[in-house]
Amino acid sequence: MRKPYAITLDVGSSLANLTGSWRTQRPVYVDRLPPCNATCAAGEDIQQWLFHAEEGNYETAWRSLVRDNPLAAIMGRVCYHPCEGACNRGQLDESVGINAVERFLGDEANRYGWEFEPVTAESGKRVLVIGSGPAGLSAAYHLRRLGNAVVILEAETSSGGMMRYGIPQYRLPRITIDQDVQRILAMGVELRLDHRVDDIEQTMRDGNFDACFLGVGSQLGKRAYIPAGDARRITDAVTVLHRMAGDEKPMLGRRVVVYGGGNTAVDVARTARRLGAEDSIIVYRRTRDRMPAHRDEVREAIEEGVKLKWLSTIAAADDELITVEKMELDEKGFPQPTGELETMEADALVLALGQDVDLELLSKLPDLNIVHGAVAVDGAQMTSREGVFAGGDMIGGERTVTAAVGHGKKAARAIDAYLRGVAFKQKPKHQMATYDLLNTWYYADAPKTVRPKLDIIRRQSTFDEVIGSLDEATALYEARRCMSCGNCFECDTCYGVCPDNAVIKLGPGKRFEFNYDYCKGCGLCVAECPCGAIRMEREPN
Template sequence: MNKPFAITLDVGSSLANKTGSWRTERPVYRDLLPPCNHACPAGENIQAWLYEAEEGGEGYERAWRKLMEDNPFPAIMGRVCYHPCETACNRAELDSAVGINSVERFLGDEAITQGWTVTADAAASGKRVLVVGAGPSGLSAAYHLARLGHDVTVRDAEEHSGGMMRYGIPRYRLPREILDAEVSRILSLGVTLELGVKVDDVLGAMHGEGFDAVFLAVGAHIGKRAYVPAGEAARILDAVTVLHSMEGEEQPLLGRRVAVYGGGNTAMDVARTARRLGATDAVVVYRRTRDRMPAHDFEVEEAEEEGVRLKWLSTVKRAEPGLLTIERMELDETGFPQPTGELEELEADALVLALGQESDLALLDDVPGIEVSDGVVQVGRNLMTGHPGIFAGGDMVPAERTVTVAVGHGKKAARYIDAWLRAGVYEPPPKHGLAELEALNTWYYADAPRSLQPTLELARRSSTFEEVVSGLDETTALFEARRCLSCGNCFDCDNCFGVCPDNSVIKLEGRDREAAGRGYAFDYDFCKGCGICAAECPCGAIEMVPETV
């Protein structure tokens, strides 16, 4: 039978007089993975940059720089990301989730206003990388590769950079001056951008021009079509073409009555764009019910506020000039829509199909080893295709098609490409356990209602392309950052130091603090293992573990 530690000591030992010698459990500091970090497709260390932002003042720049370690587009992402981090936020169980996305936007906008820049501190590697596509994934990869010391060239067939951030997201959600500012910052690292250059021969470009690796980031710029019986003069367009044409000199002519067929965010964007172009009636036709609609709730709510109508359980049967025939649907026991035979007519000058997008993969036709399945390129966990040195990410690989996911792919690919160029292997660091709400002592957190972002007055929203949602001011951004619970990670609250009855919690300073990675340590000679510190830690950063001899 194992005896307690103190019983194994000689009575005359000096250790026998120390109160910690009778301990059966000891407290240890731990780091857990915050749920917001875990949910972020871009792999941001959200809690770390919120911690810096909580200080305000100079802390904003430190927060921005911490954020920029993972994501080169904070001002963009603060506008277009669907913030899964907030869905995962533990604070939502107390009052409401921390407005992570709005604080990120504040930091991104502040960086543009203040002219903050980043540098490529790594030594030049002498390696050259070609990035095909100047969208979120390609530009993210270029940013991280440049900071790792590589010579990067980005080529894109369009006249302007940004990919689907420019050609798929309307200006009222993402002002183009914000997009241009964050792209310019990437180019300032020495990245070469070649626009209006279509890459048709990947191997020719790679080997003929001396590139050591290629990252393919071709966006989904081709709208999916569906067969709709139509009269000769019926006007049928696809959503991708409509949104793309908004960046040209001439805006698309949709008419006064516009029907949009589809249920995703792109369908909402097209309907809202049609209203701004002068449509008196914009209606979204969707064959399922609202709860099965892939569009995000806030997109649907904003569309309805702007006068967009939604027609559920409906499908387009035929299109004639100025008129659509609609069939009513009903859901079967599996939730799949079935026709009912009930028809009605809907007046519409144009029908816009918003049924999804595909990537143009013709540039891969003659590349050996690359496998294409269901319209996407198959890649390994390192995002390398079946051809050595050719990597791919973003819309052209199997994944959710969002800007945030694409940015995350760019960062991930850059790290694997860097390792491949240096004849090494990149292994992602192991992740800590997840910080569940049960690990926190929420008694210490006061109620703090979320700060709401102001929106443009409704009368102007449906008639202009001004940005609909405004950012937080400094006061509200600071308040919102301070709502973070710091789940699973010490934030120097001094609670353990204050509640310890044995004064066995030591405050660390200078190099000791730096070495420990936190501001406290335990003096186990005097810690009796009472567990008060663990019980009273607000963020769950202390756990009790069995004592060992």
């Protein structure tokens, strides 16, 4: 090439200058564990399904959700959503309404009849599931997805376990249970109702089962010794709620006293109001803030006219009078009796003091390890009997629908590993995406959507569902409030703010890559990433 006067070199590109050699630290893309996922007892990847919902791809979002939890519509109603309590957005304005979006997705699935993916490869193994509550259904679903033949044996005449026989209709309409269960059966899971199992090992031998999952729940209402003149007036919460499923509703009377402070106590008190009780009173030995019942449930109960009597125990129940002893909290927060007594009129006393596992069912497995009235399991959900796994209320712990679903999933994966003769390993958890890792400048202000509630009059007299659903627009809005903590949501900020064009955009859904030939390690991408999905690491030598 002929060069102009005084020019001796050809024009070169700065691309020859690999500025990456300046670097002492390098940015690395990471996935961190969002607090919602970390707290979800069902092990849902909430951030991921919200990511799809944000785009309006509700079916993709639902399919992402049901990879972990097949009972979306149920979960969107009965889960006490600890995810929302942990949500980082709660520190910015208000937490994301995860539970409401989950319900929307579950209802969309039922409305449009979305089915689970067909099972692609059969394993040739047969697994017995005892109990069709949330633990059993979850285990059956995940086992079937992994190609196993599954038979569920259910003692009751309908499926659902405590979801049907424990949770009142105003929280969970029965059609929702039917729809979510039917979808699992459509995968080829066999459900046999009215089939009580007395001898687990015999049943396994008879049916050629290779493994068994127990999810029979805890159905015996705990009794407390209360001196009583007329025991007919005393009943327990499990019995009351179970009878609500039948044709003959329980007769509780005009004044109902419920003894206990958990969610079941609140369920019974609210049910009693709907059955016509003028007074429905919860007696609890500690204070409202120490009640194990969920705050929202207590608030809704009070709205419906349920009364609460704190710092009280029931000393005696005679005819139509109940004797209550006042308590006071000691410095450790434990209630101590004061000796002060008062009486109150009551037509019925319902004990809601917790539930025990019916160990009679397990009597033919005499060497089964039972600890504190619950079946003991190892890290793979296996009981002390090889090949017999357990989950749900019967193994103790949190005793919620959500926890049961999580047990079922974990057990299913462990059973599958057991049947294939490999060790059960859980994936290691990512580092937590804490609030301080976020750059919240980038999130626009957006208050939480409030779900509609049923009129108070209808809440006091009917069993119609109390909490309404979000419509499409509000569900989309709510999904978009997610900050995607710790997981790239392709906002292009790293791609934009790099002064050295050292971020390579790979296209929709494929995220980004660093070009370490030119990255000088300034850390702007790390500082500006809204969701904390980039980490700075020391340069390897």
